[in-house]
Amino acid sequence: MSRAGAVLRWAALVVAAALFLLPFYLLIRNGLATREEITSPQWTFLPAELHWENVSALFAGTEVPFARSLLNSAVVAVLQTAGELLLCSAAGYGLARIPYRHSGKALGVVVATLLVPTSVTFVPSFVLVSSLGWLSDLRGLVVPGLFSALNTVLFRQFFLDFPGELEDAGRIDGLGRWGVFRRIVLPNSTGFLAAIAAITFIGSWNSFLWPLVIAQDSSSWTVQVALSGLLTAQNPQLNLLFAAAAISILPIVLLFVGLQRYLVRGVTETGVNG
């Protein structure tokens, strides 16, 4: 590769990176500006001073239960991630390791659901959840999303490659199947667990269609539904809207920075198989 080509490529990457960071810049600039500064026809690169009171106004505001929606999102994402990891890892292990006559059929039942993405069937799922009486309820937000066929299939793949000697050692020590799984298999799979957890948490925190359908009452709104409500309202208060959006992506950006290694692994594991 010639030197000129390398320089050119580097320059192109710098331009692309700047464009990619632009939306984040807008988010922060508008979130810390006044309404007048945002709507001024004269473009300013940064507000004259940083208006942190936008943030406090959000938490004091009574129109949209913003603090409550953040809490709801956190509870839903944590419960969904923990529940999904437990259910799907156990099922994946069972499908990979337990010699049972109907194991193949059970795997078929799981894989068949991969054909139809859950978002396409939100209408019947809404019908089911509303007849369970779970509308505007944490259960309706968390439970239907716990049973991930994709994660189960990925865990099964992963456990098929798990070294059997470790499990044999556990059995010699007198552990039962559940004991082997909990004390030997899971502690030796932390990297993979973290990868699936990171992807699941982000997916749950950022999901919108399902919470929009289920959380009809503002006390059960997740942060995405609250933001959407602010955005599609008449004449939104732009500075507060942007402050809210910036706060909403903060936990995920922190998670992103802290767990990027696992996240990248999660993407490559789930993406190529997805």
Add this chain to the structure above:
Amino acid sequence: MSTRPRRDARDFWLFVGPLLLGLIVFSYVPIGWSLYLSFFDARNTVTPEVFVGVGNYTAMLTNEAFLSSLVTFSAFAVAIVPLTYVAALALALAVDRVKFAKAFFRSVFFLPFACSYVVAALIWKTSLFSGVNYGLVNSVLGAFGIDPVAWTGTADPPLYWIVLITARLWLQLGFYMLLFIAALQRIPDRLYEAAWLDGAKPGWQVFRYITLPQLRGTSVAVLLLLLINAFQAFDEFYNILGDARGYPPYGRPPLVYLYYTALGSGGQDLGRGSAGAVILSVLIAVVTLVQGKVLGFGKGRDR
């Protein structure tokens, strides 16, 4: 010895049972119920009594709004799938080769993955492509003396596509770039060495005869994922085009149409909504199965 199979069966249900039960209740039951509802007049009720046969299906398949939502999806897919594919592959090749600040570039391009579609919709709609004179793009145009453009409000020419496509491109590019980077790193060096010994010119020839064929599995997986994700488009459309006055008559992908049919403020028509959901499910299952026939399921790995 005879207790072993029994213990295996018990253990199997202990490990796999809870997930299977959940899948049956929350995947199979809704789809079955949906099939049932789709043959009834189910307006504002989930326990319908009036059987209408395939009436809901013929109504949906002759419904202009539903059909136009499929056309909207097709237009969207024709633009977003090849664009994302080419851009993600180009970025992956560039980032994979760069010597300096490689980790930085990879992180920057992947960072939008942390951003929700709702937040991106908000930035695109009210700041970047805002139709008023203080939107960023309009400010830049204004500096050249061009009047503000109503990006999301202009259907002829369909300027709203620029907003929707750039938003999704920004959101998903990094994800697919990572898939390609992982695949590039799996290509054995000896192939490149062999190509060099055979006198292949570095650059286009090596890319055309070594890199691209080696990426075949990932390419097919990426194209399928892009297509299925485009088919499920909802979040950014709903938030960019919809507002307090409702949703405009253009730029309506299937799920947005379904949402307004089944759960909109104009009354819940669950019969037609269910019929629509069944039609869409069949369409997407067919696409997935065709891909599975071509490639084998879950074998998007490059071997």
